[in-house]
Amino acid sequence: MADFNDDELDKGFRRVIEGKSIEPPASLWADIRISALERQLIRYQSLTLWFKGAIGALSALLVGTGYFIYQTPKIAPLLPKEVSVVTKTDTVFVTQKVYVDRPVFVYAKSTPPTPNEFANNLNQSEAANDVAEADNNLTKGTERDSETTNARFRPNGLLKNSSRTKKDTDKAATLSDNFFNGLAGRKQKQNAFTENSNGNIKNTNFLKQKGEGQSNGTIEINHLAEENALLRIELGSVDFLEPMPIQPGLTFGIPRINFHSSAKTAASLPKIKVPLVNKLSVSAYVMPKGNNIDVRRGEPNAFKYGNEELGPGVAAGLRAGIKLTDRWSVLAGVEFDVTHFGDGNHRQLLTAELINGTYGYLYRTALGTVEIPTEKLVAPIQVGSVIGLEIRGSIHRFGLTVPLSVRYDVWSKRFRFLQQVPMKVQFYGLLSGYWQIPLLQEGHVEIFENTGWQLPGELTKFQNLHSSFGVNIGIGTELGIGKRFHVFAEPTYTQGITSVVRGMPLRSVTNSFGVKVGTKWNIKKQ
Amino acid sequence: MNEEQRLIKACLNGDGTAFEAIYRRFAAKMLAVCHRYAHDKDQAKDLLQEGFINVFESLSKFKGEGSFEGWIRRIMVLTALEHYRKNTRERESYGGTVENLYEEFHPVSADDIYSQMNFKELISMIQELSPAYKMVFNLYVFEGMKHEEIAQKLSISVGTSKSNLADARRILQKKIEKVMLDPK
Numbered sequence A: 001m002a003d004f005n006d007d008e009l010d011k012g013f014r015r016v017i018e019g020k021s022i023e024p025p026a027s028l029w030a031d032i033r034i035s036a037l038e039r040q041l042i043r044y045q046s047l048t049l050w051f052k053g054a055i056g057a058l059s060a061l062l063v064g065t066g067y068f069i070y071q072t073p074k075i076a077p078l079l080p081k082e083v084s085v086v087t088k089t090d091t092v093f094v095t096q097k098v099y100v101d102r103p104v105f106v107y108a109k110s111t112p113p114t115p116n117e118f119a120n121n122l123n124q125s126e127a128a129n130d131v132a133e134a135d136n137n138l139t140k141g142t143e144r145d146s147e148t149t150n151a152r153f154r155p156n157g158l159l160k161n162s163s164r165t166k167k168d169t170d171k172a173a174t175l176s177d178n179f180f181n182g183l184a185g186r187k188q189k190q191n192a193f194t195e196n197s198n199g200n201i202k203n204t205n206f207l208k209q210k211g212e213g214q215s216n217g218t219i220e221i222n223h224l225a226e227e228n229a230l231l232r233i234e235l236g237s238v239d240f241l242e243p244m245p246i247q248p249g250l251t252f253g254i255p256r257i258n259f260h261s262s263a264k265t266a267a268s269l270p271k272i273k274v275p276l277v278n279k280l281s282v283s284a285y286v287m288p289k290g291n292n293i294d295v296r297r298g299e300p301n302a303f304k305y306g307n308e309e310l311g312p313g314v315a316a317g318l319r320a321g322i323k324l325t326d327r328w329s330v331l332a333g334v335e336f337d338v339t340h341f342g343d344g345n346h347r348q349l350l351t352a353e354l355i356n357g358t359y360g361y362l363y364r365t366a367l368g369t370v371e372i373p374t375e376k377l378v379a380p381i382q383v384g385s386v387i388g389l390e391i392r393g394s395i396h397r398f399g400l401t402v403p404l405s406v407r408y409d410v411w412s413k414r415f416r417f418l419q420q421v422p423m424k425v426q427f428y429g430l431l432s433g434y435w436q437i438p439l440l441q442e443g444h445v446e447i448f449e450n451t452g453w454q455l456p457g458e459l460t461k462f463q464n465l466h467s468s469f470g471v472n473i474g475i476g477t478e479l480g481i482g483k484r485f486h487v488f489a490e491p492t493y494t495q496g497i498t499s500v501v502r503g504m505p506l507r508s509v510t511n512s513f514g515v516k517v518g519t520k521w522n523i524k525k526q
Numbered sequence B: 001m002n003e004e005q006r007l008i009k010a011c012l013n014g015d016g017t018a019f020e021a022i023y024r025r026f027a028a029k030m031l032a033v034c035h036r037y038a039h040d041k042d043q044a045k046d047l048l049q050e051g052f053i054n055v056f057e058s059l060s061k062f063k064g065e066g067s068f069e070g071w072i073r074r075i076m077v078l079t080a081l082e083h084y085r086k087n088t089r090e091r092e093s094y095g096g097t098v099e100n101l102y103e104e105f106h107p108v109s110a111d112d113i114y115s116q117m118n119f120k121e122l123i124s125m126i127q128e129l130s131p132a133y134k135m136v137f138n139l140y141v142f143e144g145m146k147h148e149e150i151a152q153k154l155s156i157s158v159g160t161s162k163s164n165l166a167d168a169r170r171i172l173q174k175k176i177e178k179v180m181l182d183p184k
Helices: A006-017 A028-071 A115-124 A131-148 A166-184 A235-240 A300-304 B003-012 B016-037 B041-057 B068-086 B088-092 B110-116 B119-128 B131-142 B147-154 B158-181
Strands: A194-197 A200-203 A280-297 A313-323 A328-342 A347-351 A353-355 A358-360 A362-365 A368-371 A386-417 A421-449 A454-459 A468-481 A485-496 A506-522
Touching (some): A006 B158, A028 A300, A028 B016, A313 A506, A468 A506, B016 B119, B110 B158, B119 B158
Antiparallel strands (some): A280 A506, A421 A454
16 A cells, blocks of 8 residues: 655645635624624523522522521520520410328327226216217317417316325326327328317328419419218227327428329410311402513524513402411312403515415414414415414403412401401411412414405414413502401412423413402301 | 733723624634534534634623634634534534544554645544544644643543544544545
8 A cells, every 4th residue: 555645635735725714694793793693692581590590499489588596585694604684475374283202190099098097087087978078178288288289188077186196187198198298209290170070080091182273373272171081989099199289380281292193385275176167268359460471592493483571461250268376377279361462563474385285374383373364265375375464452360370379467456346346457478379270372363364354353262272280469558448358469470480382492481460359258247 | 012912901891893803703713613613504603603703792801812813712622612512412413424433544644644635625524523532532632731621611531532533533534534535
């Protein structure tokens, strides 16, 4: 194989080609200009979109921050770190039961006297006493007791002191005192009462008390003492069985309180159930609104579609609301809206093109495409055929919107109008998402053929329409008149998120601003 | 301030006529450049259109170092390179005939080429090369790039770049020889 000289080949190419020119076609500059403009427009739209996104995010951030600031309780000035202040507030409700464990009182039996002593006593006493005598004896006995110890209580009619000698009495008292001194060392502080019933002693020394307390630190004991044990004592031995005396100077005290609360927080408190119907309301409104459309053209083909502008429209809706809390509510309903659009250029030329295998005319708008009705056209439709199209008025769009909103009541005040009619003013905010379904899009046109023939037509079968999603944000003021009826006004901004058309080389996103004016009816009086 | 600087300044001030003036001044030369990188006339026009938009968008970056024409030409080449990178499918589906590159050649001199071949014929020969050969040949012969630089720009190895260049030369040599031997 003979080799060839690389450099010679390269040089030859350079000498022939370099520096040469080829005159471009005349239309190329126009194409460059259009292409540059389209690119600028796409870039501008992207920039605008980002800008809107940034504004939206910033607004959401501001609203969120404002809300949290509003919700956060006022914080006391900071204290130095060395000082630790803990404030705790517990709320305990009246219905809570408080169980109090109290010390057990134990009966003790004093040592019985010897049979001689007992016989001596009996001999010096009368065998039977009537009640009146017993009362006297009690009086005497009380006097006697007061001489020895004030802390002693004797049952009525058990002792006949009048016949007792001072010595015997003192002896018996000494025995009792010894016993009770022993008891005193056990720090039992308890009142006791006895009752005399037909010569028996009913004793309630063994007590368990129940009571109800309140959280503010005071405890009320309901004297529901139960007599868990009744001690019946034979008459012969009652002289030596005595309940614990009430000791002067000792106050009623509770050694220890065990507090058991089954509800430590308010969260577990029994909720007051409000019937659902009391929370329901229905509203009806109308909303005149101004509309706008953002057309985002991402590729050159998108510029084949019109540059329509949405005109003002009106929406009317019904919605139902349910109160979740004092401030939060959820609202849902349906809204019917009508808008119209046009491109300002009412006359245009359409060239025949192949549509599903046959030639026809396609009117392309940023809000859908529609085939021009050709049944009444006189001239045959073929490649290169042209018709003129004039839009009469605007093209109307009808849609159904399903909004779902949350409402937050910021401020409210009740008052009476002329001191009679109860009224309520409220300010609130609303945040919603919506789903919009296109129902119908129609318009009237005049079609001009190049034969001079002119005929009217209706555009109804718009294609590429699609349901879309969006959000709206609003504030509102509501005036309640009476217990049920309200009127309200809500300035609302609506921003579409998804395109209202599909299957086209562009995205058309709508936005609007309007004021809802309507009435609300609470199902139940409030 | 020369004419080019005045036009650039006017463009930066948004003067539409200045853009057109720049286009009119350099479009023909740049279209010849684009023809070398394209496989036909239409693609060359597309490259020129895209290249000029890139030029207008990058005008503020021109520092005045070197000639303005050279700067525009570099942007055109970069546009062609970008197009080459994006159109992977076009490269893979290239249906050029595989010729016997190792037949014997009759060496031709630069003078022979210059005297016997015209611009249109040589451009057509280059356009008929496969996209990979065409790109390496153009970058090496006309843009004066080294194999290392070409390899980096085309994301290929240096060996592939050298091999592609050698193959492109053999193909062109054969085509020239054929034309010279059979002028009809």
